[in-house]
Amino acid sequence: MTHHIPDFPELQFGSIYCIGRNYAKHAKELKNEVPSEPVVFLKPRSSLIFNGDSIKIPNSSKNVHHEVEMVILIGKTVKNISEQEALESIKAVGVGLDMTARDIQSQAKLKGLPWTLAKGLNTFAPLGNLIEYHPGIDLTDLNITVSVNGEVRQTGNTSDMLFPVVRLISYLSQHFTLTPGDMIYTGTPEGVSKVEKGDLIKASLGEGLSSLQVHVS
Ligand code: ZN
DSSP states (O other), rough: OOOTTEEEEEEOOOOEEEEEEEEEEEETTOOOOOOOOOOOOOOOOEEEETTTTTOOTTTTTTTTTEEEEEEEEESBBBBOOOOOOOOGEEEEEEEOOOOHHHHHHHHHHHHTTTTTTOOTTOOOOEEEEEEOTTTTOOSSEEEEEEETEEEEEEEEEEEBBBBBBHHHHHHHHHOOBBBBTTTOOOOOOOOEEOOOTTOEEEEEETTTTEEEEEEOO
């Protein structure tokens, strides 16, 4: 298995950081508190799939949800950086899905256990095409949407993020050394819902900036 990033073959995929509860209305729909600091979890690299691939519903879950998210690709090694320095560490941006076995996650939350089994299963990190970042892309004002079988399920705008991208990168860099190839799934707006075998999922970010199409099997 190659770990090279399709749009940037000079880079290999690194760690996959994910941010939970980063849109107030989504936190509310799952009856969670709005956090005062970013909520961070990780997915393994084996969860990544790409355009044209299939999300596999595991036997362990009866309630797998889509969460459409803006994804940031890191292009520099950074540690303890400020929000002002954060933009320079971004290599690219795209759309992704943070697939979630909601029933497994709910059990984990009840017991105070980690979310890894709910979030990190095989095929649970679909990733669309990545577009090289430049200052003309306003990361704080991008529309994000996902449809299932042609029906729009989630629409949002990155302006509604509780912690904007520069804050997330700065925050993560206080705790982890970020390196080229690392990615950040930046959280989802409201409207998460269940997917079924046979569904066709289409997601997009910005006006044609990045798109993703995957099946569920
Ligand atoms: Zn998410």
